[in-house]
Amino acid sequence: MKNKLMLYLEIKQMADQGISIAQIARQLKISRTTVYKYLEMTPEESFEWVNINVRIKVYIFDCLSMYTFVRNAFLYTCL
Known part of the structure; x- marks a missing residue:
């Protein structure tokens, strides 16, 4: 894409x-x-729309990274 x-x-x-x-x-x-x-988008709206999507992807990645860290820490303490 x-x-x-x-x-x-x-x-x-x-x-x-x-x-x-x-x-x-x-x-x-x-x-x-x-x-x-x-x-229907203005140039400003298109830039804003792209930036919002990038921020959402970064947020999701951060959440998944934190989840993986916590899960691994939990598994380590159980061993």
Whole structure:
């Protein structure tokens, strides 16, 4: 999957060239709903959306890392 920010820019560029929603979706192998979603975003919203998704992934990774650490510590104390 392409970087979401690059996908946003590519969709905007194609739309500015007059390419139809259906053609954009076909060429990029995404749904028309996704094309509409990206076209409704402003550049600022797209940057914010990408940053929020990155922060969520980092948070989830941190939680999983902490879980693994605690689980391993518990197992070590039981041995």
